[in-house]
Amino acid sequence: MLLGIVLIVLALLGAPLFAIIAAGALVSFIAQDPAQGVVVLIEIFSIAEMPILLAIPLFTFAGYILSESQAPDRLVRLTRAVLGWMPGGLAIVCIGASAFFTAFTGASGVTIIALGAILYPALAQSGYHEKFNLGLVTAGGSLGLLFAPSLPLILYGVVAGVNIDKLFVAGVLPGMLMLAALSIYSLWVNRHTRIPLAHFSWREVGSAIVDSIWELPLPVVVLGGIYSGLLAVSEAAAVTAVYVVLVEVVIRREISLAKLPDIMRESMVLVGGILLILGASLASTNYVIDAEIPQRLMGIVSDYVDGRISFLFLLLLFLLVLGAFLDIFSALVLVVPLILPVAAQFGVDPVHLGIIFLAAMQLGYLTPPVGLNLFIASYRFDKSIIHVYLATFPFLLILFAAVMVITFWPGLSLVLLD
Amino acid sequence: KLATIAPEGSEWMTEHRRAATLIKERSEGRVVLKFYGGGVMGNDKKVLRKIRIGQLQGAAFSTSGLIERYPDIVLYGMPFVFRSQEEVDYVRREFDSVLLTGLREAGFISFGFAGGGFANFMSSQPVKTHENLKGKKIWIPAGDANSFAAMEKMNLSPVVLPLSDVLTGLQTGLLDVIVTPPSAALLLQWYTKVKYISRLPVAYTMGLMALDERAFGRLSETDQGIVAEVLTETYLRLDQINRTDNREARDALLANGLEIVEVSQDDVPYWRSVADEVNSHIWHERAVNPQLYDRLMESLKVYREDEDEDEAELEPVVDAGM
Amino acid sequence: MTPAKDATPWLQVASKLGRLLENLLLSVLLLGMIGLASTQILLRWSGSGSLAWGDEAVRLAVLWIAMIAGIASAREDRHISIAVLPRFLSAKGRAVAAVVVDLFTVMVCLTLAWYGYKMVALAYEFKDLLLDGLPAWPFQAVIPVAFLVIAYRYLVWTARRLRTLISGGKSG
């Protein structure tokens, strides 16, 4: 108990999370028997024994390469050519492009930096309100989290031991729901705004397609490879990495060879941070199992909760609070092992739980005090945090409504699975 | 504290818990066995490391899981050595005790083996000949050098994974073909990810409980006796249960829509010739006791000479393990 | 982050070299991983088997990347954290908190390095094998070594922040 409080204070003071988690596991095991501190290291070493983890560095690297190239511009051009003629079309462009990009870059805030730079001025130029634009770009920065092959989806699969290609399928409709909800809201807000519409031109669509001809096959490579059974998830990641390097470095030459080491370093630093936290949390999870804590937790929860619906309410509330403080990766590795067995007892499908978890955590990107997107947008567009927060608030409400639907309607996540 | 990959609620787990209750009663609470099921303690290698540092005091392993510490444990599990359950039973009378002694020298106390039946190819595409395995990702248990060498010799693509990762491997497409007895495929849910079973007894499988010698040594002599007696009896019973189980498991798999594939008879000599060559080579390279393999083959020869030769050649392909 | 201004030239060179080494290792590991994983796929598709040690090597590369990237993050003090409280503290309070946090991290990493060393020693003693017959311990050794370097990095951060704290105390 005392240990917990000390660690929480240290964490809030800014100690690296991997150290906090590792400290908790170390102290717990050493208290059993000093020799058992080694368990923590055995668990960390098992990073080298999980085949699926390969997907994490490879997809992340591919995402970083994409965001350093001109691919974001091409993506915006294409979506704009297709949707720009509609009233509110550019807002929808922003939503669609953000989702696509986040799925590939793994929701590390890269979307706001890479796409925001293009979309934010474009929206302003087209006559949308500044506050709306800021909110849209900030909220868009975490859209697409539920679409394959996003990093948090893969990580949930790893931590929960759930089939990753099932998760990829389960995320589709809930992800679409979020996109649709934001699109409708955008159209409604701008219904009175007089925005000059782009002309729809087949020629522009055609030339935008030609322009993005190399990036367009990406989702096909990833999803087609996996669902045809030709490639394992980790292999699809390897193919994606090779493909993206070939396209952006060799064919398009938008990234110089000299720049490559820096991109590799940057992307691997992010990956390393996540994997270290994962390693430490494997150790703390092992303690949790060793000490049979889920069984005890189950006892406590069942004192307060008497059914699936009330459990889901409690879960959602818990996740929203968690999301306010923790980033998605830390929350995943820390909390999923605890709630997974409890949720199973209340009849919540582990795949559905994953979608609920990620959808709720997505809100956390937009909620103070720790909201990654708020920080990045504030920094990137040079606005105060409060200003960004207020601009984002309506979008947060819409997304919250979507999360409610996702939570209490399991079918939305599970229907495509059968 | 003991680990096993068998999920909670399975018969395997129930038998083990029953043993734990018996031991606790008879030792008047001095010996309490706590089982961690479902592979939550990690793969075999990790479990071995955890036994080494004392977080765990033992585990239920498949024989492949202990190769790292006692290579000779693969004796019964080498590919295409046995052609029928009767052959296995015959040699086990002689070699079980040899292996148990060897295990003890490697630091593990065990109380007998529970036969798991013959492993068959299970796959998403039918496997009729060895050509069907080309370009497929075929599971090999981590540490199983014999099967690995055989695959390599045939220019196939073995994927080395611990037992605990097979389900995820099948799910994420890392594996196309597994080699497993029906009972394990059912117990560990692997059957949900394959469509075909090939009627070909590839290798004999076994499970055993291995306790850390140091932990066992800390018990009083009376308690050691109680543990040994109860676990020996449990594994004898598991050995019996598994035989009927395998037949029931096979039926359950078929009821779940799996299809039996008849393996081309012309292919069988090829499988055996590759296996014979590799088995002998790898064994003599890695084994603690190199003579054991030759003794086993000698013993089998004696048995086969006694039996009707032709029948022994044909029967297993049709029947063994299925 | 570049080396502190007041660092001696020798330390600056060492720091530059260290960064270079990190980049080199990360690049080699990542490219090797991509190359090896792709080779395995091509070999399999062409029906000519696959490399026996390939999959395991790729998995080990993931661990090595995690550990070396951990070192790289420590150089820049960029490990993922939840620093909520410092915003409510005075400049001096923040500096004190940073020192406490850094020292804590040093302690944890040293403990991890120590137990990591024990794990490696056991792997050596029991002759654990990897990759089709190579000894496992050198591959595991990256763990204690990396935690040792991370501990050193945070020790440097502690010293740096202590110095700022003390000089800040004098001027304020």
Ligand code: NA
């Ligand atoms: Na995989």
Ligand code: NA
């Ligand atoms: Na938040």
